Amino acid sequence: MWLLLVLLQAAVLPAQPCEAPGxxxxxxxxxxxxxxxxxxxxxxxxxxxxxxxxxxxxxxxxxxxxxxxxxxxxxxxxxxxxxxxxxxxxxxxxxxxxxxxxxxxxxxxxxxxxxxxxxxxxxxxxxxxxxxxxxxxxxxxxxxxxxxxxxxxxxxxxxxxxxxxxxxxxxxxxxxxxxxxxxxxxxxxxxxxxxxxxxxxxxxxxxxxxxxxxxxxxxxxxxxxxxxxxxxxxxxxxxxxxxxxxxxxxxxxxxxxxxxxxxxxxxxxxxxxxxxxxxxxxxxxxxxxxxxxxxxxxxxxxxxxxxxxxxxxxxxxxxxxMHCREEADTLTAIGPEPPPKLPGNVTVRLVVECPELRCPQRRLYDQPVPVPAGASLLDVLRVAAAQGPPDFMFDTQETPQGPFLSRVLGLEARQQKRSYWQLLSAPSTSLQMGVADYRPRDGESLILRLSRW
Ligand code: B12
CATH class of the missing domain: 1.50.10.20 (Glycosyltransferase)
Structure with a gap:
């Protein structure tokens, strides 16, 4: 009976390939x-x-x-x-x-x-x-x-x-x-x-x-x-x-x-x-x-x-x-493309938030940062660090996923405490990319928030 059901399901549902089709x-x-x-x-x-x-x-x-x-x-x-x-x-x-x-x-x-x-x-x-x-x-x-x-x-x-x-x-x-x-x-x-x-x-x-x-x-x-x-x-x-x-x-x-x-x-x-x-x-x-x-x-x-x-x-x-059959040499490397150069500048608002008790106030930094169009969030952080006052400092750690933002304004996110610097687009959208890959839009507000995970 069970086998019959399985066979019936296989016959009724159209089979699709598991790999990218076409x-x-x-x-x-x-x-x-x-x-x-x-x-x-x-x-x-x-x-x-x-x-x-x-x-x-x-x-x-x-x-x-x-x-x-x-x-x-x-x-x-x-x-x-x-x-x-x-x-x-x-x-x-x-x-x-x-x-x-x-x-x-x-x-x-x-x-x-x-x-x-x-x-x-x-x-x-x-x-x-x-x-x-x-x-x-x-x-x-x-x-x-x-x-x-x-x-x-x-x-x-x-x-x-x-x-x-x-x-x-x-x-x-x-x-x-x-x-x-x-x-x-x-x-x-x-x-x-x-x-x-x-x-x-x-x-x-x-x-x-x-x-x-x-x-x-x-x-x-x-x-x-x-x-x-x-x-x-x-x-x-x-x-x-x-x-x-x-x-x-x-x-x-x-x-x-x-x-x-x-x-x-x-x-x-x-x-x-x-x-x-x-x-x-x-x-x-x-x-x-x-x-x-x-x-x-x-x-x-x-x-x-x-x-x-x-x-x-x-x-x-x-x-x-996996079988080790003779594998033909059929793949040729394609070199990385440089990101497209866009004309003009954009201005991004950079906000740093620390909702923890150890912080003197919740909002620690809130400044507009002008950067060339197409710049990454990492570029924004670098410009902010160069522009002061007020002073802005940050640190990253290299990981296989790219640079991981580990410290902002001297505050380190700690693995033991499961805290991390979360990246958000205001008001509350958690970014799906890291600092090196996210490219902010003109007028966007970006929040670096010390969060727990
Ligand atoms: C666990 C995890 C976290 C933990 C890591 C802490 C820990 N001690 O494990 C926390 C919660 C801190 C985290 C944070 C973030 N994460 Co995360 N994370 C993961 C997850 C589920 C597993 C990573 C892992 O352990 N890999 C296995 C180990 C062996 O590999 P690894 O490369 O050495 O892992 C380290 C790094 O990857 C680093 N890490 C974790 N996440 C991220 C994200 C980025 C962008 C970078 C550079 C590094 C990094 O922490 C890992 C542990 O040390 C992956 C899922 C996945 N599909 O990979 C997502 C994933 C890597 N994270 C992702 C994202 C987007 C983030 C954040 C940017 C989210 C945000 N909006 O803030 C932040 C990073 C912000 C920053 N400060 O730079 C995306 C990355 C997508 C992309 N485009 O590259 C993934 C793929 C999840 C997803 N499906 O969207 N993450």
Whole structure:
């Protein structure tokens, strides 16, 4: 009866492709892959495992370019995680911090931050290794897997204390997903922590949507269930949780076709791909159409890297079954285009708000800032810093997503306190881009607000 229903549904609903449909769309997606390859070739940018994953999950390849990128990733990660945890003093000592972050932390007196787990980055690197062709020897990967298991525990120690992982459920979910894709046993307790958080709706945070995190968790659940590495009862719970995530995404799909926003939509689409609902679920087709209408939104390496797997109809679960066939050299890099030069100037109002008790007043800064048309918010901040009085100061930290605004007027957003400098367009629209990518309109008021997440 059940089988009959499934067959009937498949026969009634028109099948749609999981990848971008039609030749024109496929060509546009190939151009996006070629742009990403162009950005990957720039040695000035730190290598990012998500970029490598997107190149590996594409239809077209530049095998030598991908090899070079993998070598850069090894350079960045292996020296740090190549040694065993025991050699690093575990379980009695925390692993050493990130070299760059340590230096920054020492400078700003935030040494505690340097010891925080790097669950997400290590998980993405391990996923990248699994996607490499040919796959590297498993030996050196063993210590990486041990480090990842250690980080998941460290993260959770934070959760017991604070009610959430030290990093985020997004990174915790990536950690579980990476272990599963590597076919490593994941302790039931580790899985249950994520499952319970999903069941209690703990993925959302103030000022941000939960879609990206829900999607990562649902991918991890689907992987665990598929690998048959858990008992029948837990498998049924994981299947139900992934189904629940998918149902909520369909229900919450916007008129614009997005699940959440344009940037979370590709992650959500990966869930439909991984659970094989992409061919039959009309919401998936609408989301694909919406992405294809908005490909221009994916202008940075990080956003392109997150969009491309879904545009190719692939999910991170496909990494587990990648075959290393001879891959033809069919992708040629396209160099980055400089932003168009616009004539004239615009004036933007820059406001800094601190709704916290430690601040003497809520509004700390409110000034017009003239900048050339087409300038980014980062340009606005630089002009404001140069123009004074009143004085304006800010700091950014480099991340794979671009510069992250970390300090304004001497006030630092603190990871431990889950505070951050939120970017808003007045009166209350949270920006969907960072300071380097957002280009304000003439007369727009932009608010930098110290917020909690
Ligand atoms: C968790 C999260 C946050 C947390 C990060 C803190 C933490 N300790 O984890 C908080 C709440 C602080 C945050 C803030 C913002 N975020 Co955010 N964030 C995420 C999320 C869900 C996961 C990031 C992550 O952990 N990645 C895994 C790790 C391994 O990768 P990573 O690159 O090292 O991650 C670090 C950086 O990405 C950085 N970060 C997080 N968000 C952003 C956004 C920007 C623009 C930059 C430069 C850096 C950055 O914090 C991460 C943890 O250290 C992603 C979802 C996604 N699809 O990527 C959105 C996401 C990256 N964020 C986004 C946005 C828009 C923002 C904000 C600009 C929102 C706003 N209006 O203020 C701010 C950044 C403002 C600033 N001060 O510069 C967008 C970026 C889209 C784009 N065009 O690039 C995403 C994709 C969400 C979405 N679907 O729209 N974010």
């Amino acid at each position: 030749e024109a769309a496929a060509a546009a997606v190939r151009v996006l892959s070629a742009r990403l390859l162009g950005l990957a070739a720039d040695p000035a940018r730190d290598p990012d495992p998500s970029v490598y994953l997107a190149l590996r999950l594409a239809d077209d390849h530049d095998p030598r370019g991908e090899e070079r990128y993998l070598a850069r990733l090894h350079d960045a990660f292996q020296h740090r995680y190549g040694r065993s945890l025991q050699a690093a003093g575990w379980p009695h000592a925390a692993p050493h911090g990130h070299p760059q972050r340590d230096a920054a932390a020492a400078e700003h007196g935030t040494s505690a931050e340097a010891e925080w787990p790097e669950t997400g980055r290590l998980a993405l690197y391990l996923l990248g290794l699994r996607a490499a062709c040919p796959p590297p020897e498993p030996g050196p990967q063993r210590s990486l897997v041990t480090w990842l298991k250690y980080y998941l525990e460290e993260d959770w120690a934070g959760s017991r204390q604070h009610g959430h992982p030290l990093t985020s459920y997004y990174q915790y979910g990536l950690g579980v997903l990476a272990l599963c894709v590597h076919r490593k046993r994941v302790r039931e307790e580790v899985i249950r922590r994520l499952l319970v958080a999903e069941q209690h709706g703990r993925f959302g945070h103030a000022g941000g949507s939960a879609v990206d995190t829900e999607a990562v968790a649902a991918l991890a659940f689907t992987c665990l269930e598929r690998e048959r590495s858990v008992g029948a009862r837990l498998a049924a719970e994981l299947r139900a949780a992934a189904r629940g995530v998918r149902r909520r995404m369909v229900e919450a799909q916007g008129q614009d076709g997005f699940f959440g926003n344009v940037y979370s939509t590709p992650w959500a689409m990966q869930v439909f791909i991984a659970t094989k609902a992409c061919r039959t679920q009309p919401a998936y087709g609408r989301a694909m159409a919406a992405l294809l209408r908005n490909l221009d939104a994916f202008a940075t390496a990080a956003t392109m890297a997150q969009a491309l797997p879904a545009l190719h109809g692939r999910s991170y679960l496909d990494i587990a079954s």
